[in-house]
Amino acid sequence: MQDPRIKRSVKEWADRERKNNPSFSLVVGDKALTIDQIIEHIEEETELGKQLYGMVVDTAVALLLPRQKPH
Amino acid sequence: MVLNIAPRWDGDVAVQYSFNWNRVLIETLQCDPVELLEEDATRSKFEAALKEHAIDTVIFYDHGSETGLVAQGGTGYIVDKNNADKLKGKEVFTMCCLAAVDLGKYAYRQGAKAWWGYTKPFSFIPQDEQIYMKLANMGLIERRTGGSWMKAYEKTYDAYTDTIERIREEGGNPWTIITLVNNRDCLVVWCNENPPETDCPFRYAAIGLFGLPGHKISRSYAVALSMNVLLLIYALYIHSSGWSPRGVTILLTLGGTQWWMFRKYLEALKT
Numbered sequence: 362m363q364d365p366r367i368k369r370s371v372k373e374w375a376d377r378e379r380k381n382n383p384s385f386s387l388v389v390g391d392k393a394l395t396i397d398q399i400i401e402h403i404e405e406e407t408e409l410g411k412q413l414y415g416m417v418v419d420t421a422v423a424l425l426l427p428r429q430k431p432h
Numbered sequence: 433m434v435l436n437i438a439p440r441w442d443g444d445v446a447v448q449y450s451f452n453w454n455r456v457l458i459e460t461l462q463c464d465p466v467e468l469l470e471e472d473a474t475r476s477k478f479e480a481a482l483k484e485h486a487i488d489t490v491i492f493y494d495h496g497s498e499t500g501l502v503a504q505g506g507t508g509y510i511v512d513k514n515n516a517d518k519l520k521g522k523e524v525f526t527m528c529c530l531a532a533v534d535l536g537k538y539a540y541r542q543g544a545k546a547w548w549g550y551t552k553p554f555s556f557i558p559q560d561e562q563i564y565m566k567l568a569n570m571g572l573i574e575r576r577t578g579g580s581w582m583k584a585y586e587k588t589y590d591a592y593t594d595t596i597e598r599i600r601e602e603g604g605n606p607w608t609i610i611t612l613v614n615n616r617d618c619l620v621v622w623c624n625e626n627p628p629e630t631d632c633p634f635r636y637a638a639i640g641l642f643g644l645p646g647h648k649i650s651r652s653y654a655v656a657l658s659m660n661v662l663l664l665i666y667a668l669y670i671h672s673s674g675w676s677p678r679g680v681t682i683l684l685t686l687g688g689t690q691w692w693m694f695r696k697y698l699e700a701l702k703t
Binding site: 386423 | 553
């Protein structure tokens with residue numbers, strides 16, 4: 362289950378990005394995603410959407426609770 | 433000598449970028465590699481190149497999965513578990529998704545000296561291409577300028593962290609930060625300084641018994657070890673019930689198996 366606060370933050374980012382940087386794209390593996398496609402995948406909780414959502418959560422954790430450099 | 437492999441085909445965005453990053457890497461290294469680019473990036477040409485040249489380092493840029501390095505056109509694999517043994521004694525530097533999860537570990541256990549790669553999908557923002565390219569290429573550049581694989585890993589990890597912090601302070605795009613954190617945290621190097629962990633109880637026992645060579649003991653070797661223990665028990669039984677031609681045959685077989693295992697053990701120690 363996805364946290365609605367994270368979904369809302371991603372949507373707010375998308376709104377800003379559409380105005381300021383509409384040509385933005387994100388490449389994950391072999392897929393290139395536009396702003397709308399990012400939102401669509403996260404909203405519909407597709408496999409890729411879950412992966413993107415996981416990346417957001419992982420980043421939040423990594424930045425707030427940095428771990429020791431792995432070996 | 434370096435073997436550089438970089439497929440590229442139309443209709444796939446990621447390979448256009450990674451191919452260019454690979455060209456920049458080769459220019460930076462100033463080496464004279466054997467190259468398998470685009471249409472030449474096939475399994476048969478890879479295996480032929482390893483036979484024809486004394487390759488010590490293999491570079492691969494483009495797509496990967498947990499079990500293979502994807503060949504030209506996106507169909508089939510250049511390297512998978514069926515030919516990973518050909519990487520024995522070589523250092524492998526990959527810039528592709530996922531292959532370090534399974535194939536990289538397997539190749540290391542089959543005798544590859546090192547495997548540099550990623551355990552999750554590699555992601556990037558094309559608008560910030562230069563940042564990703566610099567960090568993706570950094571490991572091999574550090575390694576080739578005299579550092580160990582672990583030193584190269586530590587420098588690359590720190591460079592990722594510094595870049596992430598700088599972009600945060602500058603209020604950069606959050607997806608640039610997200611992808612950089614993701615790429616940094618799924619970057620691994622499997623080498624003797626950092627062998628992959630195992631969840632196999634038999635390999636865990638082998639590591640306990642033999643130390644580092646235990647990481648490289650193959651399944652056939654483990655089976656032979658078990659067979660040998662059974663033969664030993666049987667031979668003791670024969671011995672305790674008196675010598676016979678049958679008992680001597682079994683003891684000779686046991687000796688041969690032990691000799692074979694000893695040679696395998698020595699080979700594992702060398703790599």
